[in-house]
Amino acid sequence: MSSSFESAHSSPSSPAAGPAEEPTLRSIGRLFPYLWEFRGRVLVALALLIGAKLASVAVPLVLKEIIDALDKPRPELVLPLAFILGYGVLRFASTTFADLRDVIFAKVTQRAMRRISMAVFKHLHALSLRFHLERQTGGITRDIERGSKAMSSLVGYLLFRITPTVLEILLVAGILFVKLDWVFGVLTLVTLAAYIGFTVTITEWRTQFVRRANTLDSQAYGRAIDSLLNYETVKYFGNEKYEAQRYDSSLIEWEDMALKSQRSLGYLNAAQAGVIAIGVTLMVLRAADGVVEGTLTLGDLVMVNAFLLQMFQPLSFLGVMYRQIKESITDVERMFTLLHRPREVEDAPDARELDVVAGEVTFDHVSFAYNADRPILHDVSFTIPAGKTVAAVGSSGAGKSTLARLLFRFYDTGSGSIRIDGQDIRHVTQDSLRAAIGVVPQDTVLFNDSIYYNIAYGRPDASRDEVIEAARAAHILHFIEGLPQGWDSIVGERGLKLSGGEKQRVAIARTLLKNPAILILDEATSALDTKTEKAIQAELLEIAKSRTSLIIAHRLSTVVEADEILVMEAGRIVERGRHPELLALNGMYAHMWALQQQAEEGGGK
Known part of the structure; x- marks a missing residue:
């Protein structure tokens, strides 16, 4: 057989292990068609989101009215009681609407994850042999796994964390501006702008460490998988220590990037805490001064405090959310890079x-x-x-x-x-x-499943009798029936539990089951002993008589009968x-x- 290294062309680096494209909002746009399939659910979820935030913003307003009604020499009980009941209803509504939103939107996210994962899986199978000879299996599987999870995180953070938080801040700023004075509204927006500014600037700086750490993680994972898949080769040459050193060299670089990422996270958290502390202090001072001067009521002070607690609690997670969004966009972009990799051979x-x-x-x-x-x-x-x-x-x-x-x-x-x-x-x-076309290759690779599954793979809808007949024609039926688990025997990763000859006969059986019009035998009996080879050669020549056949051979004795x-x-x-x-x-x-x-x-x- 012409060496498979005839195809060892192009770049030696794995496509999966290379640097991802710069993450952009384009990744979010690519998700939209997958989400819009359930547009009804999306719209209902958004309506519930808005309802939950309106109820949440209304809670401090009602609380103000309760405090002001009670802050009188002779308070009337009826009015505060109505507000207290309203307060309870709004609290319940804000929580319940958020829970209903998650329930309704869950199917949208899960279906989108399933569809994108299937699209990537199908596309990988559609890519050329060149890509699959160059790829690094561990790196690609890691990218797909992270990309699928990142998609769910991205949708959740953007729609149900960032959007409602920004909406709430704008509503609060507007309410404070209208009900109190412009200073409160300005302080709210300035604090928000400063917080977002610090968060974006520092996160942009530290994203390089996160992205590099992810790339190194994929490389290390790919090396580990590659080494384990070639377990026997590692053992043949006694290279366990060498493989461990290669793996550790990837982990050392990854550790360095992970430490830089962790340190930069500490700087970001400190900056965010400082901005929130300054903003909250200034607003409470302004409210307390208004109460002392008589321009604001005690209820106004309570309202401002409640707004600040309610607003800055989710805002304190904005940095985490922004980082997660950046990381998720990076992971989604890597997955979509695979999905949009052009096919070398197209219909x-x-x-x-x-x-x-x-x-x-x-x-x-x-x-x-x-x-x-x-x-x-x-x-x-x-x-x-x-x-x-x-x-x-x-x-x-x-x-x-x-x-x-x-x-x-x-x-x-x-x-x-x-x-x-x-x-x-x-x-x-x-x-x-x-x-x-049916192909019996020299290097037979089997699925880590039963012998029956591997032979039936030639034509999955074949009957059991047809599978048995194919095994008989390939002279492997007696061997299968002699196994303790028979047809249910698991062949192991890549068929490693079978000998070379046994794997080859399974490959011949599944090709016979496919029953193709054109047959390619690529060193099809090279792994067989002489006796078995002669028996199968006679069978193959008989089968080839009714088919157009191309035989690739190194051993000339196998082709003396060729036309x-x-x-x-x-x-x-x-x-x-x-x-x-x-x-x-x-x-x-x-x-x-x-x-x-x-x-x-x-x-x-």
């Missing part, structure tokens, strides 16, 4: 379904390069007639596996075209193309023909055959 706007009539495959003057400075294929042309088998052989790196990847349209050709029954595969939908053999070297077809014809040429194929025969004879001694 054409007028793409139609592939119509497989016979299954003839044609490569017409195909050239291709993973990177512009490293061409892989050079003007490759050949045809696989319907129902025939063509094999591609050659040394590692000759471009054999690239043929399979281009036919499956993991990449588009640089020049030339690939056609199936005369239809250019760039002009048909990827779903219909891939539904017509045509393509000998590749440095991305070009240097010889072609049937096995006897190529041996008669006494060229590159004959030389490879002789070497392999000698190796097999030597191994048998």
